[in-house]
Structures are given as structure tokens and as C-alpha cells.
Amino acid sequence: MSLTLNIIGAGRLGRTLGRLWQQRGFFRIQSICNHSPQSAETARNFIGAGSVCDSIGTMENADCWLIATGDRQIAGIAEQLGPRLNDRDNAVVFHCSGALGSEILSPCRPAATASAHPVHSFADPEKSLCNLAGSTVALEGDRSAIELLQRAFTALDCELLTIDSSKKALYHAGSVFACNYLTALMDLSLRTFSAAGIERERALELLKPIVLQTAGNNMAMGPEQSLTGPIARGDVDTVRRQLAALAQTDTQLAQCYRQLGLTCVELARHNQLPGPLAEQLIDLLSEPPR
Numbered sequence: 396m397s398l399t400l401n402i403i404g405a406g407r408l409g410r411t412l413g414r415l416w417q418q419r420g421f422f423r424i425q426s427i428c429n430h431s432p433q434s435a436e437t438a439r440n441f442i443g444a445g446s447v448c449d450s451i452g453t454m455e456n457a458d459c460w461l462i463a464t465g466d467r468q469i470a471g472i473a474e475q476l477g478p479r480l481n482d483r484d485n486a487v488v489f490h491c492s493g494a495l496g497s498e499i500l501s502p503c504r505p506a507a508t509a510s511a512h513p514v515h516s517f518a519d520p521e522k523s524l525c526n527l528a529g530s531t532v533a534l535e536g537d538r539s540a541i542e543l544l545q546r547a548f549t550a551l552d553c554e555l556l557t558i559d560s561s562k563k564a565l566y567h568a569g570s571v572f573a574c575n576y577l578t579a580l581m582d583l584s585l586r587t588f589s590a591a592g593i594e595r596e597r598a599l600e601l602l603k604p605i606v607l608q609t610a611g612n613n614m615a616m617g618p619e620q621s622l623t624g625p626i627a628r629g630d631v632d633t634v635r636r637q638l639a640a641l642a643q644t645d646t647q648l649a650q651c652y653r654q655l656g657l658t659c660v661e662l663a664r665h666n667q668l669p670g671p672l673a674e675q676l677i678d679l680l681s682e683p684p685r
């Protein structure tokens with residue numbers, strides 16, 4: 396007989412996982428509680444199972460509890476849920492935030508707690524039903540909770556990654572660099588093109604092939620081998636001219652160019668940039684000068 400799962404916050408992620416687990420027969424979805432009962436009803440219809448509850452207090456006992464509210468609500472929900480769990484239940488409580496660790500669920504002890512972060516966008520639950528398979532889920536928390544969740548996500552054909560609980564913030568920062576900061580870099584690039592008199596639409600058009608190609612190269616060869624451009628070539632004069640032009644235009648652009656340039660020098664060093672050229676570039680890019 397399948398284990399029972401209660402969902403608090405059956406939004407985009409919660410309803411998608413709920414439906415997939417119900418369909419695969421891994422969990423039987425039991426009670427669903429959202430902020431509004433109407434939204435919980437919509438989630439219930441999407442999942443095709445479960446009963447709607449208007450408060451945590453009216454939810455049945457379950458083997459496993461998923462708290463899939465927004466990150467800001469998780470601590471408060473854990474406080475509300477804790478008092479109704481006891482050690483006879485052997486329950487597992489988990490959330491799916493990438494930013495928060497399982498320790499935020501400590502009010503739910505004696506239940507075993509964990510976090511399980513699917514590296515996937517649930518923007519469109521219908522699409523996620525088809526393409527969640529193959530996504531990686533990063534797990535941390537109590538061993539018994541991790542073991543259950545490993546089986547649960549394997550049943551959805553996900554890849555698994557176990558991370559050290561004390562490293563959760565670093566794990567999440569890793570994604571922020573590659574995803575959110577890539578977006579910030581695009582904005583810096585467009586601002587610089589705009590200062591050069593190239594309008595946004597035209598700049599996006601010219602960037603598209605080279606940005607996608609760079610992303611592909613990085614995935615295939617890693618950053619050291621993918622770095623091209625003036626720093627990789629040790630072209631100190633070009634870097635000096637670009638830095639001067641940026642400094643005259645926008646101090647934030649110049650600051651970012653310096654910081655990221657120093658990271659590029661480190662990469663280029665691993666790829667045969669001669670030491671003396673690396674030293675000149677570091678002097679140029681450091682602020683204040685070394």
C-alpha cells in the first residue's frame with residue numbers, strides 16, 4: 396500500500412509533484428491545504444486526488460508532509476504543524492526551497508525533516524508533468540527522510556544529489572551565480588551597448604548566437620577552455636582602453652568589469668596566460684591598484 400502525503404501549499408510545485416506521485420502510485424495524496432480553499436480545490440482537481448482542508452488543524456495524519464508554500468511562509472507553517480506531530484507517527488516533513496535548509500523545520504521534531512530542491516522551473520505545471528524527469532533534486536536533512544525522498548524522486552525519474560546540510564546556502568549561491576547573475580551580466584552588456592549607441596533590440600539580436608554558443612562551450616568544455624577575448628589573449632592595452640571608456644560612462648559598469656576581469660585572469664592563468672601578462676592585468680584591474 397502506498398504511503399500517504401499531505402501537501403501544505405499545493406501551488407505550482409506542490410500540485411505537480413502531488414499529481415506525479417499519485418499517478419506513479421508512490422504516494423497517495425491525502426489532505427491539501429492552501430492559503431485559500433478555492434486554490435486548494437483547483438489543486439485537488441489538478442492532482443486528481445486528496446481532500447481539501449481549510450486549516451492545518453483539520454488535516455489527517457500522514458506518513459509524509461510536503462510544505463510547498465513560498466519560502467517566507469515555511470517557518471510559520473512548521474511552527475503550526477509541529478505541535479500535532481508525535482514520535483509514534485514516524486512522519487517525514489520536507490520542503491523544496493533551494494535557499495533554505497532543513498533546520499527551518501526543527502519545530503516539526505520528532506518528525507524526520509529534510510529539504511529536497513528540484514533544479515527545475517515549475518512555471519507551467521502542465522509542462523513540468525512531462526519534463527521534470529531527468530532533473531536533479533538536491534537533498535539534505537535526516538537520513539531516514541533522505542532515504543524516503545530518494546525513493547520518491549527516483550519514482551519520478553529524477554537524478555539525485557545529496558548535499559551537506561551546512562553547505563545549503565553555498566549550494567544555492569552556486570545556482571544564483573550561473574542563473575541570476577547571468578541575467579545581471581546580460582543587463583550590463585545591454586547597458587554598455589546602449590552607451591555605444593546600439594539599441595536594445597539590435598544588441599539582443601547580435602548577442603543571441605554568441606551568448607548561446609558561449610553557454611554551450613561552457614557546458615561542453617568548462618570555463619577554462621571556453622574563455623576567449625582580450626584577457627585570455629593577454630591583450631593589456633585593449634583591457635586598459637575598455638576600462639577607461641567604461642569608467643567615463645558609468646562607474647558601476649567599470650567596477651563590474653574590474654571584478655569579473657580579475658576572475659577571467661585566474662581562468663586565463665590556468666590556460667597558459669604568461670605570468671608577467673597576468674600580473675599586468677591584475678594591476679590594471681585591481682582597485683585601488685596593488
Ligand SMILES: NC(=O)c1ccc[n+]([C@@H]2O[C@H](COP(=O)([O-])OP(=O)(O)OC[C@H]3O[C@@H](n4cnc5c(N)ncnc54)[C@H](OP(=O)(O)O)[C@@H]3O)[C@@H](O)[C@H]2O)c1
Nearest residue numbers: 404405406407408429430431434463464465491492516517
Ligand atoms: N516554482 C519553481 O520553479 C520552484 C522550483 C524549485 C523549488 N521551488 C520551491 O517550491 C516552493 C513552492 O514554490 P511555488 O513556485 O510552487 O509557489 P507558488 O506557486 O506560489 O505556491 C505556493 C502555494 O502556497 C500556498 N500558501 C501560501 N501561504 C500559505 C499558508 N499560510 N497556508 C497554506 N498554504 C499557503 C499558496 O496558496 P494560494 O494558492 O491559496 O495562494 C500557494 O498555493 C518554494 O519553497 C520554492 O522555493 C519552486
